[in-house]
Amino acid sequence: MSVPPPDAITPESGEGPPGLYVHIPFCRSKCGYCAFTSYPCLPAPPADYLAACAQEASRIAASDWVQARQFATLFIGGGTPTIYAGEQLAGLIRELLARFAFVPDAEITVEANPNTVTREKLAQLRAAGVNRLSVGVQSFSDRLLSAIGRSHTQAEALAAIQAARAAGFENLNLDLIYGLPGQTLADLRESLTIAVDFSPEHLALYELMVEPGTPLAREVEEGRVTLPDDDAMAEMESKAQELLAGAGYQRYEIANFARPGCECRHNLNYWHNGSYVGLGAAAVSCLSGLRLKSVADPTRYAELVGKGEPPYVEAESLGLHARFRETVIMGLRLLEGVSLAELEARFGLTPRGYYGTTVERLVERGLLILNDDSMRLSEQALPVAHQVLAELV
Ligand code: SF4
Incomplete structure (x- = not known):
């Protein structure tokens, strides 16, 4: 590929x-x-x-x-x-x-x-x-x-x-x-x-x-x-x-x-949705927005690498909005949440501006806490985190 x-x-x-x-x-x-x-x-x-x-x-x-x-x-x-x-x-x-x-x-x-x-x-x-x-x-x-x-x-x-x-x-x-x-x-x-x-x-x-x-x-x-x-x-x-x-x-x-x-x-x-290099079968790399996935079969992986060919079976260049959404979803797994200043510096976007009423509703239901510096899951949201994050995909 x-x-x-x-x-x-x-x-x-x-x-x-x-x-x-x-x-x-x-x-x-x-x-x-x-x-x-x-x-x-x-x-x-x-x-x-x-x-x-x-x-x-x-x-x-x-x-x-x-x-x-x-x-x-x-x-x-x-x-x-x-x-x-x-x-x-x-x-x-x-x-x-x-x-x-x-x-x-x-x-x-x-x-x-x-x-x-x-x-x-x-x-x-x-x-x-x-x-x-x-x-x-x-x-x-x-x-x-x-x-x-x-x-x-x-x-x-x-x-x-x-x-x-x-x-x-x-x-x-x-x-x-x-x-x-x-x-x-x-x-x-x-x-x-x-x-x-x-x-x-x-x-x-x-x-x-x-x-x-x-x-x-x-x-x-x-x-x-x-x-x-x-x-x-x-x-x-x-x-x-x-x-x-x-x-x-x-x-x-x-x-x-x-x-x-x-x-x-x-x-x-x-x-924090940073970059990483993944080596080996089924490994995923994310290089500043380029996502690569290697073949899952270890024998095939070794064959491709042995021939000097890239072992990738998927390659996807993520756009700015997709990267922003991923950074929000991954960052909300952390109890400290996501820093609004960091999101703005990396993507020029804010959760309130991007998600609009979806975020407002989650805040009203007590599942998200949004202040001037950060957005995070509330304690009440932790046991149902998967459902909350699914609303922001
Ligand atoms: S088979 Fe068991 S030990 Fe191996 S990766 Fe799966 S869960 Fe882990």
Whole structure:
């Protein structure tokens, strides 16, 4: 597919330094609720995939767009990046850190699943420059882990967190999910209490989404699985917020909590609708309004990159209004909301002027708070954020 080269993109005013993302689309097995691009691959993931990522990195890194910028973050996500051997993954990270210019205190994150890490592997990643680890715990209950088809156990999650601390990770995120089949408030409280006992710097607490086409969606349709009802979900959400606030975590995004100063910088760039380069199968890049999406099949991805061809299957140049709407919607996920001065500087538009009565109605219903400096979701809007944001698409 023919796309404009990144060199042709003009930087948009007001954008911060970009982030770099690498997608590793392999896991030990497929979880029942998963709609991410990931493929089960035992006994080992393909080595040539990492070579293809490195090759694509070298092509993009040579472009004028990248050469003119310093990157603030690197995030290796998946899938399960730690399905690779420590030295394989560390090799790719060293290569990326050498090819791209990064700010001196760049945030370098790797996502890990509990049954794919050892202290040695994590020490290899730490030595390669990784300074933040994000562990996909999801729950500390073996019953609930098994209900959603996770391949790890509570004991493995506990061991992974201990190994991360022992390997020197001082910036640790734990991912948890609420709204699991059969989950009670007491279950969630127990998982949060165990998580908080480890004093992670960051906690992500996602609501379980039933994605069409997943085994979980079929189980729900056929009545084989019961999910917590709306009242139970609202109670879990509010009690979780209370428990985490009491433990010193600030909710700064709908699903994300951090100790002060430990917010995830890579994701903040997404929520500010900044630019980012995505490498790997199914990865998305957004280069000052040019959105590129790579082919999802990792074998095809490696073939295209091997032939020196761009691996993109979609390319879209977003107009000013589309970028403005996206920036509003992404920014409203943050509890601080969107800065009106920043919106005006980047797009020459204001929410009131652009959305007119739609915004006025949301303000009147108490769902949006609009003042001279910012627009944000009210506390009452947080549990129904998806519906509110849908009105501003
Ligand atoms: S570990 Fe994550 S990416 Fe992999 S199958 Fe499970 S939910 Fe999907």
